[in-house]
Amino acid sequence: MxxxxxxxxxxxxxxxxxxxxxxxxxxxxxxxxxxxxxxxxxxxxxxxxxxxxxxxxxxxxxxxxxxxxxxxxxxxxxxxxxxxxxxxxxxxxxxxxxxxxxxxxxxxxxxxxxxxxxxxxxxxxxxxxxxxxxxxxxxxxxxxxxxxxxxxxxxxxxxxxxxxxxxxxxxxxxxxxxxxxxxxxxxxxxxxxxxxxxxxxxxxxxxxxxxxxxxxxxxxxxxxVPKAQLEPGVYRKITGNEATAIGFVTAAQLAGKTLFYGSYPITPASSILHELAKHKVYGVKTFQAEDEIAAIGAAIGASFGGQLGITGTSGPGVCLKSEALNLAVMTELPLVVIDVQRAGPSTGMPTKTEQGDLLQVMYGRNGDSPVAVIAPKTPSDCFQMALEAVRLAVKYMTPVIFLSEGYLAEAAEPWKLPEIEKLPKIEIRHPKEEKDPFLPYSRNPETLARPWAVPGTPGLGHRIGGLSKADLTGNVSYDPDNNQKMILLRREKVAKIANDIPDLTVEGPGSGKLLVLGWGGTFGAIYQAISDLTQEGVKVSHAHLNYLNPFPKNLKNVLSRFEKILVPELNMGQLIMILRDHFPGVNFLGLNKMQGHPFSVFEMKNKIRELL
Amino acid sequence: MSEAVLKLPYTKEDFVSGQEVRWCPGCGDYSILATMQRTLSKFDLPIEKYVFVSGIGCSSRFPYYMNTYGFHTIHGRAPTIATGLRCVNPELSIWVITGDGDGLSIGGNHLIHCMRRNVDINILLVNNRIYGLTKGQYSPTSEKGKITKSSPYGTIEQPINALCVAIASEATFIARTLDTDPTHMSYILERAAKHKGVSFVEIYQNCLIFNDKAFVPVTGRETREDRMVYLKDGQPLVFGKKKDKAIRLKGLYPEEVNYTAGGDTKDLLIHNEKDENPHYAYFLTQMEHPEMPVPFGVFRAIEKPTYDEMLDEQIRQAQVKGKGDLKSLIYGPNTWKVGS
The missing domain is CATH 3.40.920.10 (Pyruvate-ferredoxin oxidoreductase, PFOR, domain III)
Structure with missing residues (x-):
């Protein structure tokens, strides 16, 4: 028995x-x-x-x-x-x-x-x-x-x-x-x-x-294992790549635009293409290109055509796309490049995670070429950040890099679903026929964005391209002063996004000995480590950067309130390099791991204890 | 900068942009530009519907000189940008201007794939068999043995035949014309414009500075009637100063034969641009100087569904029962409720 x-x-x-x-x-x-x-x-x-x-x-x-x-x-x-x-x-x-x-x-x-x-x-x-x-x-x-x-x-x-x-x-x-x-x-x-x-x-x-x-x-x-005390609401299971795909379809709908997604299969970004290819009922157009360059080229073409051009890839694909990305910078067209990072360099470990592309997306192009860079922190956060990527791209007429990670892409978590009616519309205004000569490189005084004139609009015919642009007219110009002015204008335009993004919030004490400053998918391990340590009575704070370029305006102030700043990254210290450039004199310390695996809570706790 | 809205009917001048043209004096590109402007002015499509997209190279400056929408992109990638543009706007007349280096070297991959997809755009490949903008290196269409700055001992590369690439890629419209015959060029541009699907046109163009007279052995005043054959649909391939020569097949190969106007054509090769099978068009591309007269005209013009049309059709089919709503997208098939 x-x-x-x-x-x-x-x-x-x-x-x-x-x-x-x-x-x-x-x-x-x-x-x-x-x-x-x-x-x-x-x-x-x-x-x-x-x-x-x-x-x-x-x-x-x-x-x-x-x-x-x-x-x-x-x-x-x-x-x-x-x-x-x-x-x-x-x-x-x-x-x-x-x-x-x-x-x-x-x-x-x-x-x-x-x-x-x-x-x-x-x-x-x-x-x-x-x-x-x-x-x-x-x-x-x-x-x-x-x-x-x-x-x-x-x-x-x-x-x-x-x-x-x-x-x-x-x-x-x-x-x-x-x-x-x-x-x-x-x-x-x-x-x-x-x-x-x-x-x-x-x-x-x-x-x-x-x-x-x-x-x-x-x-x-x-x-x-009893039920968790999740916030009341309706939930679904979601992976980062699913949330990314759904987020961009939603953004296109909120903007009243066709989502055009150009992509070439690459691990771990391919499932975004697979997901989007299913959504024809939402008018989504997917284009499996012959290579990474064609994928971004077609996305730029779609943006030039007045719709929402997006391309997605991983690190090696970003390398191939960099020249075309620079064309979008020069022509000041809205574009989103999704980079689901994987362990590099070169082919590296395709199915393993890393945060090794930050410097590449920030600086990996010829000339001074600023783009906006944002990074989701959890699988479900990919949805929210996708909306942000589109909002910023079309408002500021700039490429935006959506820097995801293999770990986020495939990890699943419960997602408390948003209230659909409360999702904000994304406003877009295209110039219409006008009597005065049209100036394709005139600028909105608030955002410095140039007008997004769509081919087919009477009277707005104009030429854009990769050659240096004259201020206002956009004509080809080799004028030395003009060139410098335009480079500074593009930098200022991207910098102005800082006025349009949320302040950085600090979890835990607002000042003290140690702040852990994370970005991207390290959020989970940092959050868990700090929450465990806080329960043990340890005093340590956490702030997480969703916006990597530009930084939130209050970042300097936040940093000034702590003696030490720990920056955990799944790379050799790429964010820390940028931070040291922006905020000289701040005591930044790294925790770096390049093993293709996310941080464990254990190693995060150890490092925090070591610094206290 | 563009002027006030232009109304139909147009003149050639309506298509001239304010930008100063900066090709070398005597460049064949001037003739191509003027022929394009003149040809488009005859159509009744509103001027704002035209978009010129180019890559990098001398001919790729073309969009700046057209008073239309234009996009001077990056080396070799114009077909990709034109593809994306076409996919979101079915109403535009999109023209890609490329060269032998831009289209067949750095951009070869895109050219192939754009043609096999039958994207509804027009591609003009301006072939001068040299790199002009970089000041005189050999190009993928330069003849073997050619001495240039980058091949002082002569090239050791087999040149690529642009139209063969087009046939191999199953382009639905394939033609060849030349800068020194604006009437023929205008006819070909008009045919290309009216073709639904990808149109690929090779234009023989003379680079006065780095490869002058490259095509003269074929297209030169003295020799052209004997060395060029203009293709006419349903007609024999007649050429020669006295129109006294035609082509017939000997096995798989062409053979020159005597021809009398109005005479018996039963053994002669009769041009058929609508042949679905690519064999014949490929055969024509192999008629090269000096063995054979070189064909000019429409090699192939067939109908096939276009990429952009099929893309739209799939969406239309998916939306037969209505467009998707955001809630079902975001909620997905499986949800659960927590709390009240």
């Missing part, structure tokens, strides 16, 4: 699913996440996978992982280390062992620990049989056999049967963390609607996993 099992509760749990690229680990993680969302926890996810589509089966480079932290608290990171690792094979175990907490639970598919798999994963001895896992609890499950057994009366054959085993693991995790499986069942029914035999097999496997966990004597306790 099976003993009645107990149920305990926990505040925060981190789970990591790991297997071969073909094992469906991202899907498994997504399903766990969706159910977790519906069950009312706060969460943050971290997909971590190789650039290779299917590296040789069972090898270390082929390991794909998905981490989720969920909680009854408000959380900001996917968790430093996992409470539970599900390892589908020896390679997944090897790659992910260091991500598990000491004393944490490791669930392995023991059927995959044969000689050849151990060899492929470069284990000299079987880690299940020696002392390798002595610091952990280990649950050996014959996932392959159990899945085959569960499906022995199903019509599926061989590989198709074995491919269901991720649902067995998912079913186990659903039991362990007291989750319902209805949401995933509904998903399976929809996903495989055309293949009823797949629906039946996947559901049977999911339930078999759930029941196995319920029955097996090695699992005695179910852990319940």
């Amino acid at each position: 099976v003993a009645v099992k107990s149920k305990t509760s926990a505040n925060t749990i981190t789970i990591r699913f790991a297997g071969d690229s073909g094992d469906g680990m991202q899907l498994t993680g997504d399903q766990f996440t969706d159910t977790t969302a519906v069950m009312g926890n706060d969460f943050a996810t971290f997909p971590d996978y190789p650039a290779e589509i299917r590296a040789p089966q069972g090898t270390l480079p082929g390991v794909s992982s998905f981490q989720i932290q969920f909680s009854d608290n408000i959380i900001f990171t996917p968790g430093d280390q996992a409470d539970v690792l599900v390892a589908m094979n020896p390679a997944a175990l090897k790659v992910n062992l260091k991500t598990v907490k000491k004393g944490g639970l490791i669930i392995v598919n023991e059927n995959s620990f044969g000689e050849d798999h151990l060899k492929k994963a470069a284990w000299k001895t079987n880690p299940l049989a020696d002392n390798t896992l002595k610091d952990f609890q280990v649950l050996k499950v014959a996932l392959t056999d159990l899945t085959r057994n569960a499906l022995k009366d199903h019509p599926l054959k061989g590989q198709e049967v074995d491919r269901c085993k991720n649902f067995f693991a998912l079913g186990m995790m659903f039991w362990m963390y007291d989750r319902r499986f209805e949401h995933t069942v509904a998903w399976i029914e929809k996903r495989f609607a055309k293949r009823p035999e797949m629906v039946a097999a996947n559901i049977a496997t999911l339930k078999a996993g759930f029941n196995f966990a319920d029955i097996t004597e090695t699992l005695q306790t179910q852990i319940h």
Whole structure:
């Protein structure tokens, strides 16, 4: 007879699913996440996978992982280390062992620990049989056999049967963390609607996993994570790239413009193109260009044509786009360049995150070429910053760089949906037919923006281009004084954006010993670290820059109120270099990581403690 | 700076911008510019509907001299900017002005893809077989062995044939004309303007300074009647001072034969610009000096749906049941409620 099992509760749990690229680990993680969302926890996810589509089966480079932290608290990171690792094979175990907490639970598919798999994963001895896992609890499950057994009366054959085993693991995790499986069942029914035999097999496997966990004597306790006290409202799960795409479609609608998105496939920006390509019902025009240059060229053409030209890429693509970006600077056309940064230099680590492009987007062009640069701080913040990018681009007639990161692009979190009616309209005025000669390089006295005259408008015919422009007329000019004047005007125009963006806010004490000044996707780790330390009674403050060029006007004042400024960055210190240039004499200190991974809360806390 | 709104009908002068033209005296580009201005003035499309887009090079200064909308972009990239512009505005008449270096070297990739997509724009490739603006290096169309500043021992590169590239890219309108025959050029520009889909026109142009008389062996006063053949749809390829020569096929190759006006044409090659199959147009591009007379005129003019039209059609289809509303976009398929 099976003993009645107990149920305990926990505040925060981190789970990591790991297997071969073909094992469906991202899907498994997504399903766990969706159910977790519906069950009312706060969460943050971290997909971590190789650039290779299917590296040789069972090898270390082929390991794909998905981490989720969920909680009854408000959380900001996917968790430093996992409470539970599900390892589908020896390679997944090897790659992910260091991500598990000491004393944490490791669930392995023991059927995959044969000689050849151990060899492929470069284990000299079987880690299940020696002392390798002595610091952990280990649950050996014959996932392959159990899945085959569960499906022995199903019509599926061989590989198709074995491919269901991720649902067995998912079913186990659903039991362990007291989750319902209805949401995933509904998903399976929809996903495989055309293949009823797949629906039946996947559901049977999911339930078999759930029941196995319920029955097996090695699992005695179910852990319940209560609902989080999220702000009341309607929520959806969102990744950074989804929020980016939806944000730009929304911005186009708010501006009454057609969104034209020119892009060339590149990791980790491609999913923005995929998302936008679906939205034809919103009038979105996507253009998969022949290369990065054509992608931005077409976007500039669309902007010249009076619509909303946007291009998206990652760091290597920005390199290729820089000449065209400079053309948009010179012709003062609105344009948004999305850069979802990845680990560089060169091809680097395409699926891994970094913040290495800040200096490139700020300065990586010939001549003095200022552009606005903004950066979202969380996946859902990508939506808000997309609206900002468009607002600034069209109001100031300037390219705006939307500097996202691989980590934000793919991480998911709950997003409290905005009230649609309250989203502000984006005002655009195009000049109309006029009696006086039209001056394409005259300027709005407040913003210094030039008029956005659209081809097809009678009487406004004019020529623009990359050659130096005469003030007012825009004619080609080699006049030395004019050239200097125009360079200064363009700089002043971008600088004026500072009057039009929110002040920097400080979380925690308004002055003191240490301010942590972050930007971009480091927000989560910094916020969590400071919130933990504050609870311990440590006095430290946090400010986060969404606007990198220009900076908020009160930044100087904020900096002046702290003895030390810690600037954590996933690069060698690019923001710190700009800050030191702007604010000489301020005591800036860096925390820098170039490993393709986001900061952990642990390393952030350590650094803060070290400085206090 | 532009003047007050111009009304139809237009004169050539209406298309002349106020900017001083700065090509070298005697440059073939003057003739191309004047022919363009004269040709467009005959049409009834409002002047504000024209946009000239160019890259970098001597001919790429063209937009500055047209009293229309214009965009002098960056080296080789004009087709990309024109593509984006076309995708958001179906009403404009868009002209890309490029050269042999701009279009076939640095911008070769864009040229190919713009043509294969059949974007509804007109591309004029002004070919002078030299880099002029950078002062005399060989170009991708320079003949092998050519001695220039960057090839003092002669080039060792096989030249590219612009029209072959156009055929290989499945351009739907392909033509060749020359700077010294404004009447023919005007006819070709008019045909290009009226073609729906991409129009690709190669214009033989003389660079007086760095490659003078490059085309004279073909187009020179003394020799042109024997070395040029003007293509006329449905007609044999007749040439020669006395119009006494035509072309016939010998296997896969062209052969010169005697021709008498009004005589039997059954063995002769009859020009068919509407041939959907690219073989014939490609064959014509291979008729090169000195082996054969060089064809001028419309090589190919076929109808295919344009990129911009299909792009709009997909959106129209998606919106048959109405345009999307912001709420369903932002909310997506799965939401959950927290609290009251």
